[in-house]
Amino acid sequence: MKRLLFVLAAAAASTAHAQQPAAAGDAMAAKPHISMCTGCHSIPGYQTSFPRVYHVPKIAGQSAGYIEAALRAYAKGERSHPTMTGIAKTLTDKQIADIAAYYAERGAASR
Numbered sequence: 001m002k003r004l005l006f007v008l009a010a011a012a013a014s015t016a017h018a019q020q021p022a023a024a025g026d027a028m029a030a031k032p033h034i035s036m037c038t039g040c041h042s043i044p045g046y047q048t049s050f051p052r053v054y055h056v057p058k059i060a061g062q063s064a065g066y067i068e069a070a071l072r073a074y075a076k077g078e079r080s081h082p083t084m085t086g087i088a089k090t091l092t093d094k095q096i097a098d099i100a101a102y103y104a105e106r107g108a109a110s111r
């Protein structure tokens, strides 16, 4: 029961959040792309095991500018990681801004 209340409270909080205007990117527009990320970035303490063990950093709640800069750096090859480079290259500038806005709006409750 406690858990259900928490889930309801979290849902209410995120609905309230969604009504605030996004600064640059459009967080709602990012939703379809987020499914690509949650597999790795939504599991606390998760590590990928291929091609070697990487700690998956927490991105929810980081500033939009930080997330955007990181994704662009992967896309341009300034920063490299096999999976992140591959994913970042498939994203348009608009998608990167939208995803950055989405994760910046997520609090510490999720990753």
Ligand code: HEC
Residues within 6 Å of the ligand: 033, 034, 036, 037, 038, 039, 040, 041, 048, 054, 055, 056, 057, 058, 059, 066, 067, 068, 070, 071, 079, 080, 081, 083, 084, 087, 099
């Ligand atoms: C297969 C697992 C995986 C998937 C899927 C994935 N990531 Fe990552 N991500 C990682 C790992 C591992 C790192 C750390 C890589 C490194 O050390 O540079 C990372 C790093 C990042 C960083 C840099 C964070 C920092 O603090 O420096 C951002 C931003 C990021 N990912 C965003 C995303 C977004 C947005 C998506 C979906 C479009 C996504 N990732 C999908 C595994 C993943």
